[in-house]
Amino acid sequence: MRKTIMTVAIAAAALAGTAGAAAAAPAHPAGQRVSWPGAIAYEADNGSTWTLADRTRAGGRVNSTGPAEGYADAGVVVDLGPAADFTGVNPDGSLNLAENIWITDGSQATVPGTHPLSSPANFDYGLGESGGWYMTGKADAWNGKTLTDAQIRSDFAGYQVWAWVGIDDSGTTEYGYLTSVNGHRADAILGLEASGGNVTAYVLPFSPGYGW
Numbered sequence: 001m002r003k004t005i006m007t008v009a010i011a012a013a014a015l016a017g018t019a020g021a022a023a024a025a026p027a028h029p030a031g032q033r034v035s036w037p038g039a040i041a042y043e044a045d046n047g048s049t050w051t052l053a054d055r056t057r058a059g060g061r062v063n064s065t066g067p068a069e070g071y072a073d074a075g076v077v078v079d080l081g082p083a084a085d086f087t088g089v090n091p092d093g094s095l096n097l098a099e100n101i102w103i104t105d106g107s108q109a110t111v112p113g114t115h116p117l118s119s120p121a122n123f124d125y126g127l128g129e130s131g132g133w134y135m136t137g138k139a140d141a142w143n144g145k146t147l148t149d150a151q152i153r154s155d156f157a158g159y160q161v162w163a164w165v166g167i168d169d170s171g172t173t174e175y176g177y178l179t180s181v182n183g184h185r186a187d188a189i190l191g192l193e194a195s196g197g198n199v200t201a202y203v204l205p206f207s208p209g210y211g212w
Contacts, residue, residue: 061204
């Protein structure tokens with residue numbers, strides 16, 4: 001995996017200037033499907049609910065705030081194309097990025113909206129780990145299994161694969177950034193901010209033309 005190192009001083013300045021803006025992110029209407037090769041969506045999870053937003057219709061950002069539950073994440077979701085062509089996830093960005101995959105065999109993978117974590121997602125997704133993708137989400141034959149890239153290609157032929165790339169932790173304050181996924185530009189700042197028993201997860205766009 002290729003990684004790009006951003007200087008601490010530049011990253012801190014950019015994040016300080018954007019964190020406040022996340023709280024004012026506009027609401028995104030649900031029910032609008034997001035799907036085409038290279039399409040980009042934003043996802044924010046506060047530990048109680050998770051929100052998917054189409055970057056082009058969400059005012060360029062998404063945020064989610066809720067009581068700290070011991071987990072939170074913020075990521076960019078990129079359509080990599082047909083599962084039959086899947087060869088892995090290759091992001092450029094900060095060194096603290098996690099990589100997952102989403103299979104479009106359920107509406108929540110591509111339709112923007114907010115969902116409670118008390119209910120399982122209605123699509124298969126895989127958590128990146130050594131040796132493959134640990135499948136979870138949908139309660140089906142793949143749940144709990146670790147699949148290789150080759151198995152993703154064969155078992156999910158006919159569906160699209162989206163890459164989720166972002167930051168996750170126990171709900172403490174953390175920041176990261178992403179510039180591209182498998183060659184698709186995905187310039188975004190990722191933030192998790194804990195304060196007063198709550199955590200806010202957010203994704204904001206940034207322009208790489210300003211000294212990044």
